[in-house]
Amino acid sequence: MLFGAGGPLTPDIEESCTRRGIEVAAAVMNRAGPGYALDDAKLVPLAALDGALLALPFLCPLFTPANRRAAVAEASALGLRPAAALVDPTAIVASSASLADGVFVAAGAILAALARLGEHVLVNRGASIGHHTELGTFASIGPGAVLTGQVRIGPGAMIGAGAVVCPGVTVGADSVVAPGAVLRRDLPDGSRAAGNPAVILGRPRLSA
Ligand SMILES: CC(C)(COP(=O)(O)OP(=O)(O)OC[C@H]1O[C@@H](n2cnc3c(N)ncnc32)[C@H](O)[C@@H]1OP(=O)(O)O)[C@@H](O)C(=O)NCCC(=O)NCCS
Structure with missing residues (x-):
């Protein structure tokens, strides 16, 4: 799962996942505003995170370090765990x-x-x-x-x-x-x- 889909780098990470044979289940919109995903159907608001999604490891696609740090803190507070590199x-x-x-x-x-x-x-x-x-x-x-x-x-x-x-x-x-x-x-x-x-x-x- 990608957490922080307001970052335009999101589709690049999806492309890397595809090349690695990893399926991206959702790209989570943790803020209001535009969302970036290869397929808009993958964009999920925070409120829609359910048990199955919360069990998945996440990466944060935001390039700006302060934004990524804030999003990771938010994801951790929800009980999400970071994916392996x-x-x-x-x-x-x-x-x-x-x-x-x-x-x-x-x-x-x-x-x-x-x-x-x-x-x-x-x-x-x-x-x-x-x-x-x-x-x-x-x-x-x-x-x-x-x-x-x-x-x-x-x-x-x-x-x-x-x-x-x-x-x-x-x-x-x-x-x-x-x-x-x-x-x-x-x-x-x-x-x-x-x-x-x-x-x-x-x-x-x-x-x-
Ligand atoms: C460098 C950067 C972070 C600075 O942003 P900022 O703090 O808002 O500062 P500004 O853009 O207003 O620039 C401040 C000063 O630095 C200068 N400056 C900015 N980028 C510069 C560069 N690459 N080379 C030389 N001078 C630069 C500006 O001309 C300005 O000078 P001035 O005050 O005399 O007018 C931003 O301009 C930038 O380039 N961000 C993109 C970084 C990047 O590579 N991201 C990759 C995403 S995948």
């Missing part, structure tokens, strides 16, 4: 990488040796996660981002599409790296950086 079959995952529950790794991503992904991490299409890189819980990595080697991404941080994080650099918790940025120095918790070389712009406003 879902990895698109076109991704390449080192045998020495470790992936916690609730993780989603999208099509074409690469996880190099000894990469460690905490609970509910989201790695989008074609991102490259270098050796010895650690992604804290609820971190989101945008399409095509490159985390070189021995990078640390703090809990709830967001790396924009196509950004590059240089070797050994740490991105603080809940920080945002803008699309296309080249981050050469550590980024403190709760900050926002953009450009090449990336400069700190202040505190994050939006994450995605």
Whole structure:
């Protein structure tokens, strides 16, 4: 089951499930607003969650870390349990990488040796996660981002599409790296950086 179908990434996760031979029973709308699913018949309001659906493991398809964290808290309060990591079959995952529950790794991503992904991490299409890189819980990595080697991404941080994080650099918790940025120095918790070389712009406003 997918919990948080207001995120436009939902159909991509459904496609990964299809490629893995997993059936998505429902895409839960935990907020009012538009819902995204390959088949609208799968969209289910919170109020319609019954015993059978509540027994299913879930993944959260929201890219913005704060939204995903809130939705997961909501799902957990309902008694739902996170699914084991879902990895698109076109991704390449080192045998020495470790992936916690609730993780989603999208099509074409690469996880190099000894990469460690905490609970509910989201790695989008074609991102490259270098050796010895650690992604804290609820971190989101945008399409095509490159985390070189021995990078640390703090809990709830967001790396924009196509950004590059240089070797050994740490991105603080809940920080945002803008699309296309080249981050050469550590980024403190709760900050926002953009450009090449990336400069700190202040505190994050939006994450995605
Ligand atoms: C980076 C981002 C999170 C910042 O959002 P925000 O906090 O609302 O900030 P703004 O968009 O208002 O931009 C703030 C400043 O950063 C600059 N900026 C934003 N993105 C930038 C980028 N990629 N490169 C350089 N500068 C950038 C803006 O020009 C603006 O500068 P100004 O204050 O001088 O006008 C947002 O612009 C963004 O790109 N989100 C998408 C991230 C992504 O890749 N998601 C993937 C989803 S799958």
